[in-house]
Amino acid sequence: MRRTLLIVDDEPHILNTLIRLFRNRGFYLLTASSGEEALRLLASNEVEVILTDQRMPNMTGSELLSRAKVLYPGTVRMVLSGYSDVEAITDAINRGNIYKFLLKPWDNDLLLANVQEAFDRFDLTQKGEQFTKIYENTVEGIIITDQNTLIQAVNPAFSNITGYQSAEVIGKKTSLLKSGKHDENFYRLIWERLNEDGKWTGEIWSKRKSGEIYPEWLNITAIRDDQGKVTQYVGLFSDVSEHKRNEERLHYLAYHDALTDLPNRLMFSEHLELAVRQAERNHKKAVVLLIDLDRFKNVNDSFGMELGDKLLIAVAERLKARLHKGDTIARMGGDEYTVLLPLVDDMNDVNLFVEQMMADLRKPFSINENELFIGASIGVSVAPQDGVTPDDILKKADSALYKAKEMGRNTFVFFAPSMNESAVERTIIENDLRRALERGEIEVFYQPKQRLETNTVIGMEALVRWNHPSRGLVSPSVFIGVAEDTGLIIALGKIILEEACRKTSELHAKGFSNLHVAVNLSAVQFKDEYLLDEISVILDKTGLAPRFLEIEITESAVMHDIESNIEFLVVLKRLGINLAIDDFGTGYSSLSYLKRLPVDFLKIDQSFVRDVNADLHSAELVRTIIAMAHGLKLEVIAEGVETLDQLEFLRHHGCDIIQGYYLSRPLSFADFETFMTKSLNPEG
Numbered sequence: 001m002r003r004t005l006l007i008v009d010d011e012p013h014i015l016n017t018l019i020r021l022f023r024n025r026g027f028y029l030l031t032a033s034s035g036e037e038a039l040r041l042l043a044s045n046e047v048e049v050i051l052t053d054q055r056m057p058n059m060t061g062s063e064l065l066s067r068a069k070v071l072y073p074g075t076v077r078m079v080l081s082g083y084s085d086v087e088a089i090t091d092a093i094n095r096g097n098i099y100k101f102l103l104k105p106w107d108n109d110l111l112l113a114n115v116q117e118a119f120d121r122f123d124l125t126q127k128g129e130q131f132t133k134i135y136e137n138t139v140e141g142i143i144i145t146d147q148n149t150l151i152q153a154v155n156p157a158f159s160n161i162t163g164y165q166s167a168e169v170i171g172k173k174t175s176l177l178k179s180g181k182h183d184e185n186f187y188r189l190i191w192e193r194l195n196e197d198g199k200w201t202g203e204i205w206s207k208r209k210s211g212e213i214y215p216e217w218l219n220i221t222a223i224r225d226d227q228g229k230v231t232q233y234v235g236l237f238s239d240v241s242e243h244k245r246n247e248e249r250l251h252y253l254a255y256h257d258a259l260t261d262l263p264n265r266l267m268f269s270e271h272l273e274l275a276v277r278q279a280e281r282n283h284k285k286a287v288v289l290l291i292d293l294d295r296f297k298n299v300n301d302s303f304g305m306e307l308g309d310k311l312l313i314a315v316a317e318r319l320k321a322r323l324h325k326g327d328t329i330a331r332m333g334g335d336e337y338t339v340l341l342p343l344v345d346d347m348n349d350v351n352l353f354v355e356q357m358m359a360d361l362r363k364p365f366s367i368n369e370n371e372l373f374i375g376a377s378i379g380v381s382v383a384p385q386d387g388v389t390p391d392d393i394l395k396k397a398d399s400a401l402y403k404a405k406e407m408g409r410n411t412f413v414f415f416a417p418s419m420n421e422s423a424v425e426r427t428i429i430e431n432d433l434r435r436a437l438e439r440g441e442i443e444v445f446y447q448p449k450q451r452l453e454t455n456t457v458i459g460m461e462a463l464v465r466w467n468h469p470s471r472g473l474v475s476p477s478v479f480i481g482v483a484e485d486t487g488l489i490i491a492l493g494k495i496i497l498e499e500a501c502r503k504t505s506e507l508h509a510k511g512f513s514n515l516h517v518a519v520n521l522s523a524v525q526f527k528d529e530y531l532l533d534e535i536s537v538i539l540d541k542t543g544l545a546p547r548f549l550e551i552e553i554t555e556s557a558v559m560h561d562i563e564s565n566i567e568f569l570v571v572l573k574r575l576g577i578n579l580a581i582d583d584f585g586t587g588y589s590s591l592s593y594l595k596r597l598p599v600d601f602l603k604i605d606q607s608f609v610r611d612v613n614a615d616l617h618s619a620e621l622v623r624t625i626i627a628m629a630h631g632l633k634l635e636v637i638a639e640g641v642e643t644l645d646q647l648e649f650l651r652h653h654g655c656d657i658i659q660g661y662y663l664s665r666p667l668s669f670a671d672f673e674t675f676m677t678k679s680l681n682p683e684g
């Protein structure tokens with residue numbers, strides 16, 4: 001720090017003597033030989049201490065210092081003069097213009113000590129001013145009491161926080177601010193600390209004038225006199241209610257999903273960890289359901305994120321409604337939810353619970369006037385048998401979920417140790433599938449369809465099978481997904497289409513001349529610009545008239561990117577090919593779109609047909625679809641018909657065509673031929 005000393009004297013030899021005295025003592029020296037010159041120096045320099053002669057021609061020392069006080073109140077001002085001048089400057093001293101009066105002639109050591117002390121004085125005043133500034137302006141409340149906790153002073157921030165003006169509290173005891181939230185023991189501990197360490201810091205609830213209680217962060221210090229006796233207490237505190245609210249909010253955010261307000265993965269994992277320990281102690285099980293919505297992505301793609309978000313919230317609500325006290329539900333992100341059932345005794349209860357949950361999710365969601373059908377796949381894992389750490393248990397549930405999706409979705413699967421290979425299996429499938437196409441391992445099976453009115457077989461659906469050298473017949477649900485992901489579906493689809501058309505022509509030639517063949521197209525194939533040409537070429541090559549070919553597209557595939565699909569379907573239709581919407585009811589077809597699509601058939605999804613006699617909702621849905629389709633002049637095909645009861649229900653409600661195990665499983669071509677021969681000659 002620079003310590004600037006200004007020396008003023010009109011007598012040059014005195015000035016020089018003083019300069020010699022103060023030189024090399026750590027001061028920065030300024031000298032002036034008149035009051036005017038001194039004021040000029042003060043204006044352009046920062047000066048801490050002024051030492052001036054009293055008697056000078058135009059301006060006396062005390063005059064100079066009284067001006068300096070006004071202009072530079074922070075300076076420490078001293079006069080060095082002859083004894084006879086005392087009277088003249090007493091008044092100036094009393095008014096505070098002059099800090100000290102020193103006598104000429106002086107004692108060198110004494111003068112040095114006095115100047116030194118003047119600089120110390122300057123530092124102290126500065127600190128004092130700083131303190132006052134802090135005291136007045138700080139956002140922290142300050143409260144000063146005597147040794148009996150009678151309030152002596154408070155600062156403006158105290159008033160802001162507590163609502164009390166200083167006049168209202170001075171002389172009162174601090175107990176005025178007690179919240180009533182703490183017991184005697186709490187205060188006793190504070191006093192113990194204050195008596196032992198002289199300070200206490202912590203969070204404490206206080207009461208505002210309004211009666212509102214609030215948390216504050218409080219620091220109390222005991223002030224002692226030279227004998228060590230406490231004379232005062234100083235309390236420094238800040239209102240932490242905002243901070244506490246933020247903290248709570250932060251904690252909440254860290255543990256919750258912002259969209260649905262459900263617990264998130266973090267909270268779920270913590271609950272799961274506890275639940276596993278609890279289950280082990282009680283010889284029970286903790287069960288985890290990992291729920292994935294089947295058609296969420298399609299909804300999001302076709303209707304936009306905003307509707308997608310609403311759907312996710314609605315799903316959360318519906319899932320929550322199913323839970324019991326103690327269960328946890330969380331959103332893991334995307335369209336994945338988890339449910340934790342702690343302390344499970346009987347796995348039959350879990351089965352029932354999962355089935356109910358699936359049924360809940362099969363019911364339509366009505367959002368922005370759209371009826372959305374989404375459904376879900378669920379993977380289930382059980383602790384401690386499948387794992388004990390949250391990570392492991394969730395991983396197992398994920399493997400089970402993967403399996404559930406592989407099995408055609410809308411279903412649930414319990415984890416089994418063999419499932420760990422799923423990911424590996426996908427890679428194997430991909431490699432094998434490439435070879436399968438070259439080696440002709442792809443076969444097409446045919447499942448007959450019957451018109452209910454006439455009881456005649458009117459056609460069949462072509463269903464692909466993979467005749468794997470070591471695995472035997474592999475179901476399309478295992479490899480269609482992989483084929484789609486890898487683009488192999490294009491080549492595969494061509495093989496199937498050509499095979500189906502060729503065999504149908506063959507059957508026509510054999511006398512079954514009215515058979516229609518339905519071939520499934522996957523969404524990826526739509527994107528293939530050569531598809532239309534290829535279909536024409538295949539029809540030509542195999543000699544099948546277009547009206548005997550039916551293309552099946554799933555509802556969700558059509559609704560995805562609907563505008564460009566409509567165009568594509570119109571062209572197909574123009575070629576004379578028939579169109580069916582597959583798995584109807586599982587998507588979210590809006591009627592307005594359906595009207596614009598040039599389709600001929602709706603195939604009701606088998607999940608509804610399956611429950612038609614068991615579940616009022618499915619029954620109603622099937623009836624509605626039939627009525628609606630007829631209103632649009634479409635024919636209805638029910639797939640997955642397995643029982644006579646189902647068939648009767650469908651017949652009763654006017655369904656046109658059925659397909660399913662009740663009539664026949666999908667058959668190899670040879671078996672299908674036999675089937676047809678028998679159905680023509682039932683006795684034969």
Ligand code: C2E
Nearest residue numbers: 463464475476477496520521522640641642660661662666
């Ligand atoms: P999809 O087109 O809805 O086919 C109907 C599925 O239901 C077939 O399964 C069929 O075997 C099965 N099914 C028929 N009747 C019954 C019944 O009474 N009960 C039960 N539980 N199931 C019945 P599959 O053959 O395993 O085919 C599954 C799915 O794979 C098909 O569903 C279709 O989406 C796809 N797929 C099959 N073949 C092809 C194909 O050549 N190309 C494409 N892109 N997808 C295909």
Ligand code: MG
Nearest residue numbers: 461520552582
């Ligand atoms: Mg189909």
Ligand code: MG
Nearest residue numbers: 582583605639
């Ligand atoms: Mg289907």
